[in-house]
Amino acid sequence: MKLTRTVRFRPELFHVLPLVNVVFLALFLFTLSSRFTLQSGVSLNLPSSPFTLAPQRNPLIISITAAPLPTVYLREEKVTPQELDVLLQDRALAGRPILLRADRETPYEQITEISNLALRRGFAVALAYAAPLKQ
Numbered sequence: 001m002k003l004t005r006t007v008r009f010r011p012e013l014f015h016v017l018p019l020v021n022v023v024f025l026a027l028f029l030f031t032l033s034s035r036f037t038l039q040s041g042v043s044l045n046l047p048s049s050p051f052t053l054a055p056q057r058n059p060l061i062i063s064i065t066a067a068p069l070p071t072v073y074l075r076e077e078k079v080t081p082q083e084l085d086v087l088l089q090d091r092a093l094a095g096r097p098i099l100l101r102a103d104r105e106t107p108y109e110q111i112t113e114i115s116n117l118a119l120r121r122g123f124a125v126a127l128a129y130a131a132p133l134k135q
Contacts (some may be wrong), residue, residue: 044103046130056126059099062114066105072114081113088121101128 048117063073064085072079074087087093098118102111115125 030092044101045105046128047104048130056097056099058096059126060093060096060116060123061099061101064102064106064110064114066103066107069128070106070110072110081117084114085117085121088118090124094122097126098125099126099128 037061045064063076065071067072072081072084074084079087100111100115100118111127115127118125
């Protein structure tokens with residue numbers, strides 16, 4: 001007695017299954033990797049503004065936090081206003097715009113002091129704001 005198959009063997013399915021696995025793995029990794037993206041810099045609560053700032057080319061970012069004592073950061077490094085004045089004298093930084101990021105609760109005198117320091121050294125200063133939430 002000769003046995004026969006009732007289901008026909010289809011070898012093309014063996015070529016499609018690895019492709020489906022790769023597509024699902026790529027989709028899975030793409031969705032997970034977006035959660036791991038961190039924005040570098042000092043965490044601030046910026047005030048909002050309906051206006052946007054034109055893109056700045058290679059800006060030098062100065063951040064001011066509003067902790068119990070306002071703290072100034074240049075390139076994520078904590079500095080005093082006196083140290084910042086010395087660092088801004090560097091010829092390599094000349095011509096770069098300064099983007100001043102200040103926390104919402106930062107005293108206005110502190111923001112003015114840092115911006116005046118940069119303006120005295122010949123830098124163009126722009127204040128960063130958060131975009132308002134769309135309703």
